[in-house]
Amino acid sequence: xxxxxxxxxxxxxxxxxxxxxxxxxxxxxxxxxxxxxxxxxxxxxxxxxxxxxxxxxxxxxxxxxxxxxxxxxxxxxxxxxxxxxxxxxxxxxxxxxxxxxxxxxxxxxxxxxxxxxxxxxxxxxxxxxxxxxxxxxxxxxxxxxxxxxxxxxxxxxxxxxxxxxxxxxxxxxxxxxxxxxxxxxxxxxxxxxxxxxxxxxxxxxxxxxxxxxxxxxxxxxxxxxxxxxxxxxxxxxxxxxxxxxxxxxxxxxxxxxxxxxxxxxxxxxxxxxxxxxxxxxxxxxxxxxxxxxxxxxxxxxxxxxxxxxxxxxxxxxxxxxxxxxxxxxxxxxxxxxxxxxxxxxxxxxxxxxxxxxxxxxxxxxxxxxxxxxxxxxxxxxxxxxxxxxxxxxxxxxxxxxxxxxxxxxxxxxxxxxxxxxxxxxxxxxxxxxxxxxxxxxxxxxxxxxxxxxxxxxxxxxxxxxxxxxx
Ligand code: PHE
Numbered sequence: 001x002x003x004x005x006x007x008x009x010x011x012x013x014x015x016x017x018x019x020x021x022x023x024x025x026x027x028x029x030x031x032x033x034x035x036x037x038x039x040x041x042x043x044x045x046x047x048x049x050x051x052x053x054x055x056x057x058x059x060x061x062x063x064x065x066x067x068x069x070x071x072x073x074x075x076x077x078x079x080x081x082x083x084x085x086x087x088x089x090x091x092x093x094x095x096x097x098x099x100x101x102x103x104x105x106x107x108x109x110x111x112x113x114x115x116x117x118x119x120x121x122x123x124x125x126x127x128x129x130x131x132x133x134x135x136x137x138x139x140x141x142x143x144x145x146x147x148x149x150x151x152x153x154x155x156x157x158x159x160x161x162x163x164x165x166x167x168x169x170x171x172x173x174x175x176x177x178x179x180x181x182x183x184x185x186x187x188x189x190x191x192x193x194x195x196x197x198x199x200x201x202x203x204x205x206x207x208x209x210x211x212x213x214x215x216x217x218x219x220x221x222x223x224x225x226x227x228x229x230x231x232x233x234x235x236x237x238x239x240x241x242x243x244x245x246x247x248x249x250x251x252x253x254x255x256x257x258x259x260x261x262x263x264x265x266x267x268x269x270x271x272x273x274x275x276x277x278x279x280x281x282x283x284x285x286x287x288x289x290x291x292x293x294x295x296x297x298x299x300x301x302x303x304x305x306x307x308x309x310x311x312x313x314x315x316x317x318x319x320x321x322x323x324x325x326x327x328x329x330x331x332x333x334x335x336x337x338x339x340x341x342x343x344x345x346x347x348x349x350x351x352x353x354x355x356x357x358x359x360x361x362x363x364x365x366x367x368x369x370x371x372x373x374x375x376x377x378x379x380x381x382x383x384x385x386x387x388x389x390x391x392x393x394x395x396x397x398x399x400x401x402x403x404x405x406x407x408x409x410x411x412x413x414x415x416x417x418x419x420x421x422x423x424x425x426x427x428x429x430x431x432x433x434x435x436x437x438x439x440x441x442x443x444x445x446x447x448x449x450x451x452x453x454x455x456x457x458x459x460x461x462x463x464x465x466x467x468x469x470x
Contacts, residue, residue, distance in 0.1 A: 030190070033191070033194050037342075038342075039247065039278075040282050043247040045286045047247070049286055050304055050308070053301035053302045054302045055236040055239060056231025057231065058226045063241075067240055068280055071456075071460060075422055077272045079259060082094065082259070084259045084438060085097060089350050093256060094107050110253060123371050127173075131169070131309060136327055139323055140327040144313045144323070147317045149299060166382065177345055178345070200335075205285065207319075208288045211289050211293055220291030234468055235468060237467075239411075241412070245415035249340070250419050251419035253418070257350075352367060378403040382403065386401060389401060416461050416464070435450075
């Protein structure tokens with residue numbers, strides 16, 4: 001192996017604090033916690049319910065689940081495998097593999113797509129993280145108790161119409177993310193995930209329990225799980241595919257970075273499946289918590305990005321000890337978003353460090369501040385620029401604000417594109433015996449995975465892209 005290790009030392013610092021030695025995850029569990037911390041976030045609790053509502057429910061959920069199983073899990077395995085085989089940060093891992101397997105160094109493009117996607121996603125992700133922070137105060141102050149759907153809706157509209165408040169909480173969220181990335185101390189936060197994620201799960205279960213008492217649970221379950229294909233559009237399929245990548249943190253080389261820390265003896269397939277199952281479980285629970293409340297209160301399932309902020313507060317306002325549970329819920333949501341936000345900023349900071357020779361504090365400040373500034377465009381598209389659709393002349397982008405465009409371009413285009421490149425790299429150019437060794441699967445299972453990344457994923461992503469461009 002003739003690859004410079006300067007970058008990896010820096011990366012190791014970011015994961016292991018002051019430890020300059022490139023350490024391995026202490027166990028399979030440590031990897032699962034970090035990967036789950038990245039995967040479980042606003043995507044599961046904020047985005048999944050609202051895109052499901054917008055795209056008609058059951059049929060969309062089915063396509064999303066298929067995308068997770070047939071595309072997401074195999075791509076996650078490929079990313080983790082590339083990371084572990086490369087043994088460095090994503091760009092250097094790909095370089096290392098390119099040297100060993102005689103590939104074109106242009107495959108580094110995978111890393112570039114990831115850096116750009118992470119940066120753009122974080123700019124609006126942080127704004128939504130800010131909503132969650134603001135709701136801690138809203139729930140804790142008890143102003144939601146016994147409120148009607150209209151009153152809860154008005155609180156949310158009030159927040160959106162106030163750029164100053166949005167900016168304040170966006171700034172706080174971004175500062176939290178930058179702090180951890182700059183200090184390079186993630187291990188503490190990642191360990192916290194082992195308590196906070198199960199707690200979030202339990203709180204979701206409590207809300208699901210409350211939702212069962214609304215008398216509309218059956219209707220919600222039918223909405224989520226009875227596919228009505230007449231409601232599925234081609235753009236809905238693209239959103240389902242994009243969301244599968246978004247929610248699993250794929251197509252961005254994040255799992256590649258984490259994979260480089262995974263000890264050789266641990267099964268990549270099993271860990272990838274575990275992370276994906278946890279992630280999907282959280283999303284489905286969020287759906288089961290929210291839709292009964294939607295139907296019980298005559299709300300609109302397709303209400304858009306505000307859906308959870310207009311439904312969950314209603315539930316917390318009505319259930320016993322709602323202020324307590326509500327406050328806890330939003331605090332945990334902030335933690336989930338925080339660990340995801342860190343993994344969104346990490347790639348660009350690492351790239352600035354490795355390739356531009358900046359130190360970690362400077363690169364975090366630089367990237368973070370530019371990202372924060374871009375977030376202001378998303379904030380304004382919720383109020384002052386709400387009618388501004390810069391690319392509205394393109395039919396499929398009609399009426400999309402800057403915020404909508406950033407979400408659409410990153411989740412539905414950049415991430416699947418990054419995933420496509422990973423699939424092509426693993427399916428067509430990397431050394432097959434090396435991959436067999438790395439994945440250590442039975443021959444039949446390996447072939448299944450190989451055929452998937454070689455043919456099924458590229459064809460599926462290609463077909464969905466082409467249909468949507470036509
Ligand atoms: N998976 C995260 C979520 O669902 C978002 C994310 C996407 C994080 C891509 C990292 C990379 O909230």
